[in-house]
Amino acid sequence: MKKKQKKIKDINQASFYFEDYLETNKQKKSLKKKNDLQDRIYLIFFFFLSLILIFTIKITHLSLSKSSTFNQKTNSLKFTLIRRDIIDRNGVLISRNANSGHVAVIPKLVKNKKNFLIKLRLNFPELKINEIEKKLSEGKYFYLKKRIDQFEREKFWALGEKGIKFENFQTRMHAHGNLFNHDVVGQVDYDNFGISGIEKYFDKELKNKKLINKPLRLTLDTNIQYIISKELNQAIKTFSATGGGALLMNVNNGEILSLVSLPNFNINKRLSVKDKQYTNKITKGVYELGSIFKTFTIALALENDLVTSQTIIKDIPRSLKCSIHTISDMKEHPKNLSVEEILVRSSNVGSVILAKKIGE
Numbered sequence: 001m002k003k004k005q006k007k008i009k010d011i012n013q014a015s016f017y018f019e020d021y022l023e024t025n026k027q028k029k030s031l032k033k034k035n036d037l038q039d040r041i042y043l044i045f046f047f048f049l050s051l052i053l054i055f056t057i058k059i060t061h062l063s064l065s066k067s068s069t070f071n072q073k074t075n076s077l078k079f080t081l082i083r084r085d086i087i088d089r090n091g092v093l094i095s096r097n098a099n100s101g102h103v104a105v106i107p108k109l110v111k112n113k114k115n116f117l118i119k120l121r122l123n124f125p126e127l128k129i130n131e132i133e134k135k136l137s138e139g140k141y142f143y144l145k146k147r148i149d150q151f152e153r154e155k156f157w158a159l160g161e162k163g164i165k166f167e168n169f170q171t172r173m174h175a176h177g178n179l180f181n182h183d184v185v186g187q188v189d190y191d192n193f194g195i196s197g198i199e200k201y202f203d204k205e206l207k208n209k210k211l212i213n214k215p216l217r218l219t220l221d222t223n224i225q226y227i228i229s230k231e232l233n234q235a236i237k238t239f240s241a242t243g244g245g246a247l248l249m250n251v252n253n254g255e256i257l258s259l260v261s262l263p264n265f266n267i268n269k270r271l272s273v274k275d276k277q278y279t280n281k282i283t284k285g286v287y288e289l290g291s292i293f294k295t296f297t298i299a300l301a302l303e304n305d306l307v308t309s310q311t312i313i314k315d316i317p318r319s320l321k322c323s324i325h326t327i328s329d330m331k332e333h334p335k336n337l338s339v340e341e342i343l344v345r346s347s348n349v350g351s352v353i354l355a356k357k358i359g360e
Helices: 002-064 113-123 129-138 150-158 197-201 222-238 292-303 339-345 348-358
Strands: 093-105 142-148 164-174 244-250 255-262 319-322 325-328
Touching (some): 142 150, 150 164, 222 244, 222 255, 292 348, 325 348
Antiparallel strands (some): 093 142, 093 164, 319 325
């Protein structure tokens, strides 16, 4: 009996030590986990504290420095001219490149095509919806509209369509609309190549990268161009004319100060103009010079000191023979006319008499 009790006592004693060991081990493991968690928290805290310190130092540095980091000129979207400006003789801007854009459609990204077409019809009634519907069904990338302005861009953006894409490009803007048109300044195509007028003639010079920041200065004068255009418009109304043209030149050096042709159109709109009335009367208008020759005839007679403006040509006949042609006046003029009156009255016979005085 004593031996059994001793064994039981030994067993209980062993069990007691084992349980104590397990409990102590659990406490150590729990303590270790707590320490690991605290280490991680300290590490994360230190990481975010470092970030805050870095940002604080950076902000303080930017605030105190005199750097032009926030200068509008340096932080604006990079815009590199690909074509030089055109200015008049006084430095007034005539043409300049500006940012513009096209709006296109990626059909596979348009989920509800019917809804998309309805929104286009409501917001852009000028678009050809039937053609757009056909292109959507073909599934190929296509343009909805080219050369859109900022207002149109915002309207297209407001449609909320994922399939709409905007393409940025440089467009040529003419500061005075229809004041300089036709072949005077001319136009460029969508790729910024000159296709008419000064834009075409000086195309290489206008795209010269070495001179890109130096405007091309013309002999034209914007103020004179405006005045002559206004007077010519009034003359067309007065005489109920279909059109008119005016050219002002410095005869001493050949500089063109103004060239106006009416009717005109706004070249910023890039309309397809097929009506012949918009043909430039000065550069492309082909017609018989007629009485214009009298100006050169009288100028030549004055230059050779054969007559003065007040010289009287007496006994001017109603008609005379010149080679195989009979020259006469459409209206009856006085028999005696001064050289100035011959020009003012546009006398054919008087001009022939002066031409004979000049000779071959």
